[in-house]
Amino acid sequence: MIIADELARRACAERGLPPPNALPTHLLNVPEPDVATLGSIIAAALTHSPAAQALLTDLEHEQDIPEAAVRDYYTRNRDRFLTPEALRRGVDPYDEPAPTDIHPYSRVRHRIERELRQAAAHRAFFTWLDEARADVEYAEGYEHPGDPTHQDHEHHH
Template identity: 65%
Template sequence: MIVIDELARRACVDRGLNPPPEVTPAKALTLAESDIADLGSIVAAALAHSPAARTLLAALEAEQTVPETAVRDYYDRNQDRFLTPQALRRGVSPFDGAAPEDVLPYDEVRQGIAHELRTAAGRQAFFGWLDQARAGVKYSHGHEHPGDPSHPDHEHRH
């Protein structure tokens, strides 16, 4: 987490970004379990404690462009996510030929889909940045872990 924070601080300086002041440990952010599962525990912990990492992630998300065709394709392929509450109460399945009125209109969900796709693309960009930034980091012997995926014993516990 300390390495990710330091790398993110340097990246923010390089990009001219100004992270907010440090968060005291008592006021560290909490992340949803789904975010932890999507990000991995080390990256999630770093984001919870590092304003610089959060600032960098936000900048990377803002840089992402999601084509309208990708948003529409996501909507068309994931009709089960867009069933109306009434259709869900009736037990309608999008896989068994839901009627058009059983699915929320594209215009109502388009912005939410674009936001989800931009968030996912931003996270991918953050992971790519982190992999590249960590490539030059040299750890002192014995300090390669825990949490360093390049170390063969990165999951051991103390």
């Protein structure tokens, strides 16, 4: 987490972002299920590092989500857009539900775009962190046990 924070601080400086020296005014609350997707190191960095949060926000602004991708997501994930009434009735979203059983595209489009933009930003953050830490050399004995480049990467602590 300390290394991720330092690398994020450097990336923020390179991008001309204001230095995030203060503690975050809010902690980014990473829901438990997302920790498994993000990984504990990234989840910790995004929760506690103002620099990592600033970098993620900047990366999110850079993501271009095409309209076709938003529409495709809506079409392929109809189950996510059932109305509460349809859910109570047990409507199958893939068995020709009535148009009133699914929220209209215009109502959920911005939410879908935001979710896709956030997912793309997370992928960009993962890529950035992998590339940024590629040249980091850890002092012997301070390697992370989950780092596959470390000879004893399967030990636990």
